[in-house]
Amino acid sequence: MNVFAELQDRIGLILKGLIDNGQLPAGLDLSRFVVEPPRDPSHGDLATNAAMVYAKEAKPGFSSPRELATTLAYTLAGDPDVDQAEVAGPGFINIRLHPHVFADVLRASLSDDSYGRPAVRDERAVNVEYVSANPTGPMHVGHGRGAVFGDALANLLAFSGRKVTREYYINDAGAQVDVLARSAFLRYREALGESIGEIPEGLYPGDYLKPAGAALAKAHGAALRDKPEAEWLPLVRAFAIDAMMEMIRTDLAAMNIRHEVFFSERSLTQGDAGEDHVRAVIEDLRARGIVYVGHLAPPKGQLPDDWEDREQTLFRSTDFGDDVDRPLIKSDGGYTYFASDIAYHKSKVDRGFDDMIDVWGADHGGYVKRMQAAVKAVSGGRASLDVKLCQLVKLMRNGEPVTMSKRAGTFVTLRDVVDEVGVDAVRFMMLFRKNDATLEFDLAKVIEQSRENPVFYVQYAHARCKSVIRQAKAVFADLDTSAATLSTADFTLLTDEGEAGLAKMIAQFPRQIDAAAAAHEPHRVAFYLHDLASSLHSHWNRGKDQPHLRFVNEERRDLTSARVAMVSSLTRVFASGLGVLGVSAPDEMR
RNA sequence: GAUCCCAUAGCUCAGCUGGAUAGAGCAACUGCCUUCUAAGCAGUAGGUCACAGGUUCGAAUCCUGUUGGGAUCGCCA
Structure with a gap:
């Protein structure tokens, strides 16, 4: 249950009604407006910019955004879930929902494990290729970032309904x-x-x-x-x-990462029956005029010392958005890495993947355009490839960079780091950052300074919730904390603003998952969980000065039930979210 | 010379695909443990969102240019 998506749908229907009435022009793109939480919570539970987005097209019928907003708000106010809808500022519509909606959210989150997943699943297959470290030695920390990122992204897509294949490309041919x-x-x-x-x-x-x-x-x-x-x-x-x-x-x-497919580069040129798939792709593209023999202009600026003008076999990637055409055959007659990669991605397309994601290190940034060009070429424009580049990891210890030299034996492997700080810390820290920003990873801070450490902060929140449930059972020995029974609790008792705030945060989970999955950005889940943990800790501490706000109230079984239900919902959201990140959700942290 | 990424508080970073008064954590300062785990919380202070233009009702976010940092630049992978 995603209240944001539902309101978006309902507002879409209202707009459609206005189109049918002729009050708005036909052909309006109804996906352009957003429904989101307002920056200032006092404005309401949700806000939409719909009236402002369509103000221009609405011109004859509605002279101003506020006028359109007023009409929308009037209709919205008739919705049984909407308590209040008012126009604000230049044309925002601020919406306050009936409390029963949040009770519904809590019940939905308790009903099964599907809370957070979209109501309408996109079940198309998607291939996520990540790690693909050369099989020539141990992985370093940079590989680890791509590994964790790719794995969490795969988890995220799977959580939101996609049929995900996790793949590793073995560079065993160079x-x-x-x-x-x-x-x-x-x-x-x-x-x-x-x-x-x-x-x-x-x-x-x-x-x-x-x-x-x-x-x-x-x-x-x-x-x-x-x-x-x-x-x-x-x-x-x-x-x-x-x-x-x-x-x-x-x-x-050791980092809980498992791939379903390990694809050998060598198998492209030496198939089981000796077939050469790379040659086949090149010939196919040649027949279509996409591969030709010609000359390449030397790169401007610094000319390589050994540059010589040569005739070579080229892929017409400029036809598909790349900057220059790219060679497929080396001077020694062998295939370039790019040639193999075209055949490899064609294999993915042939295996039914129209949707591919590659996770690469930032040093491959210059390779993105040509690979996307190749995917367009081999799939006839049908398939799409998104390439996620993971920036470098700066390994630190107490603020000092860790020097790495294979020769001097001071090379730090990924395994060293995992063994030193633990899987949870490695995974969370690597996901607590956008993939395209460089990451400072301080070995000392990650374990020592727990106050500074978001991993424990979030895990602690989960453990705290579990502790509340244990306490409640200690006080009310026969309290049934099964989801089915908790769902029947009287949620109208949750009237405190802190409780309402937590319910609103819980209501946001599906929306955050949606946005993160659509953008291929698992870090958003990590930040959401951090915010959720903050809300919980904050509300918890209010119980110090105001004992009546504590979750467990010995004199009020009904109230305790309702609060435990909400806390139970929180544990599920924490567990689901951490599950997507591949980080454990411990019951206690002693 | 070209392409890609980055530039937001002293430091490390978010900013929900263009919305309302730009937010966290750390560091500094002030408070809160006989009460569900203080690995926590409340508060003070800290900003010309690198710079200059442009698009828009509205820009940290989109476009152009400039500066600074990183990565890459036929045959390596």
């Missing part, structure tokens, strides 16, 4: 996995007892490859050692990639 193979081979020789000395420049020096080397030694003995590279490389490469992916999967699992 030169970097050959480097990985050579690095693992060195560790293999080491495991056989050879002294390998310093890891040569250009190979991965990390200790994390030692287990893979040891496992290779165990599986193959010395059999690989004296073979030429061409013979052992594919085998060692596949083995090392598996080992790295296993490590990555384990680290993701």
